């Protein structure tokens with residue numbers, strides 16, 4: 001019961017103050033699925049392991065939007081290049097921004113609290 005009570009003290013995210021557009025993030029998720037990025041990349045540590053985890057690529061130092069645009073447009077030795085429409089690219093960026101906002105992928109960045117919850121270091 002104490003545990004349930006503690007869960008209710010964590011405020012639900014207010015969608016009015018999210019720093020991204022939710023419907024567009026949903027569109028971006030469809031782009032992510034349509035082009036099967038998940039077969040090589042992980043989000044939150046889950047997915048294929050050929051490429052790196054992209055949960056926080058949006059805010060990673062030296063990466064972010066320009067980097068994501070450049071990599072997807074040019075591809076590399078292991079990754080195909082994509083000819084996204086501008087709409088697809090924009091939606092995908094909103095999706096990756098939303099994913100980045102939702103948490104950190106690296107479990108080492110968390111402490112486990114005595115009550116079983118986690119807290120970002």
Ligand code: HEC
Pocket residue numbers: 032035036037038039040041050051052054057063067068071072076077078079080082092
């Ligand atoms: C066939 C496997 C494959 C697919 C499919 C794939 N990627 Fe990649 N991607 C890679 C690999 C491998 C790398 C790392 C290459 C390197 O470091 O040289 C990479 C790198 C990236 C990077 C740079 C990451 C970083 O931290 O620098 C981004 C962004 C990216 N991919 C986005 C995407 C998106 C978006 C899709 C789907 C539209 C996608 N990839 C589909 C294999 C793939």
